[in-house]
Amino acid sequence: MRSYLDLLKTPGVGRILAAQLTARFPFGMLSLAFLIHIEHAYGSYGAAGLVLGAMSIGQAIAGPLTSRLMGRWGMRLVISITMSICALAIVVMALVSLPIVALLIVGFIAGLSMPPIQPAVRTIYPKLVNSRQLTPLFSLDASAQEIIWVVGPVVATFVAIQVSSVAGILLAAVFLVGGGIWFVLLPEVGRVRIPRSKRKIGAVLKRPAVLLSTIVGFMLVAACASVEAGVVAAFGHGSSDSGWVLAIFAVGSLVGGLALGHVPIGPWALAGRMLIVTIGMGLASLSLNFWWLSATLFLAGVGIAPALAVLFGIVSASVRFSETAEAYGWVGTGQLIGAALGSAVAGFSIDHYGPTSAILAATGFALLGCIIPTLGRRWHPDLRGRDASPIPDTEPVMVVS
Template sequence: MSSYSELLRQKGFGRIILSQLLARFPFGMMTIAFVLHIEQMHDSYAVAGLALGAETIGAAISGPLLARWMGPFGARRVILTGAITGAIAMLIIAIFWLPTVLVIFLSLIVGLTSPPIQSAARTIYPSLVSKKQLNSVYAMDATAQEIIWVIGPVTAALLASSFGSAAVVALMAVLQIFGSILFSANREVAQLKIPAPNARVGGILRNRLVLSNAIIGLLMVGSFSGVEVGAVAILDKGTAGLVLAAFSAGSLLGGIFLGNRAKTDWALTKFLAVILLGYSLFWFAPENPWWIGICMFVSGLGVAPAFGLLAALVAKRLKQADAAEAYGWINTGQLMGYSAGAALSGIAIDIISSTAALWVSIIFGAATVVAAALTTKSLNQKPKD
């Protein structure tokens, strides 16, 4: 805890981390908001899952490109252009009844224009603190992100119950614009100069650290979509929001108490095993909201520490010219995993049952642990250029 308090005393660090949290808050609402709104529009969880998957595919495609474009075009311009364009697409989804093809297309646009807030913030952090503080920085960053996932789902569920799902999607659009403006107003963002990378787009994936990081992120985040889409299908709106908040609350506590204690090469595998343990416990009572909440809390304990450790490895071992694009590709891997998991979960619910989505989480979670164990050497040794 003392290491975290020292970070907050560093000039500019608290301002950057708080403003980027607000800018990214709509993402904490998006799963429930999109699933509820689009399912009501078309009476199909499969369509809702495909639309959510399209959004994540769009963000996966644009992540490394927008992160790379922050160099030549400037972070502020790229962030604000994307935020405004995506917000317009969200408002159209909220206001109008749309045929399946169009709602999936607009969801894709939301993803393609997703502002690279996280890549910008994580590229800035090393300039604000000393190198020995980087583990704590990224552990705190990953922990702080969980505030989004604790408050976001609950907010989305409660607002949808009171005002309708369209109001939640519209609120996401407004918050995206306001938060992006606030984040871009930081002088560190306005003055961010990212040197041109030496390699072509995608060349950074030849780095074993980055590729391993992206694969593990893909599998880990893919596991999240099963429990999130499954919770919405199994439980009522308000309860689903609270259960998802329990997942993030566990991650929040895990980040605070475990995040800066990663001391061995096998720390990542251990954190991921905790996530899998929570998933595996679902089957004792897969329709009991209290039990689901407890299981998700247990799983959450490993999430923020794992994310923080993965991000810190990139900050320590890559130059700034490569770090922004690397974070973009890592985010792409995570979003591809979420897209696949969301689509598979929606199909599993429609074809089998609402609890079938939980199997998606277990399968992805087991694959994540195996991948981390197999890539431990790549993650903990400096890759050759």
């Protein structure tokens, strides 16, 4: 814990962590708020899953594009434009009664314009701390972001049930705009300039570690999205129990991230952390009892933040600084496509086979997320005793002879 306290004392680290968590807090609210809102309005979890999937697909497409644009236009301009469009789309979805097709289109626009806070902050981190502190900072960040998933579902469920689902969605929009403005005004955001990448878009995926991180992130988030939908369906939109179970799930991730943050990242690190997630979700499928789900999903959560920290670390150590934002954009795209697929699969499974089927689907996604890094461990950088900072960009230097 002392190393984490030292990190927070480093100038800029605490405030950039707080600002980006506030700007990304809606991610912990919107899925549940829209799930409750759309299921209540249209009477179908499948319809809700499709809308959430459309949002995720839009964000997945935008991920590498908006991340790359930050190297051309700067972080502040890109984040400000996308934040404004996204907030407007979310408000329309909440306040305007639309047919499902129109709702899918607006949801896609909301996802397409989701501000690229995560790639931005991952790019800033190596400029805030020294190489020795970078891996613990990734772990602290992955753990701290679980606050989003601890508090977010509880807030969304409470507001949606006690006030209205519309109020829950509008509150998420307030966090999006307020946190986004705070983030873009930070001096650290203005000081870090991402060099323009000289390679074609998508070329960074040729780096094995980036491709591995993108695929495993896809599986991990698909599993989480399926579990979330299954838990909500198990307790119904009229109960706050789903919010509490998902909060406990996130607490497990927070605990795991802090506890395993200093464990050296070897070639088996990703497979080992995904194994924890797989076991926990597999056990969760055995019963829909509140306490059983809480205990087993806490166990599953213990592997999530450590797995994310490994993903961030091996990407950072494998790419040039000019490629970091795009690389994290692709990793985010993989995760968001996973969220779309996980939500859609879970929605249709629940409609046809019940909530347990969604948790079984989550277990399958997590198992694949364990098998893939096991088979591809030669692509997994061994960071034990190594610097996790991005590779410096170098150019030929003219000399006078």
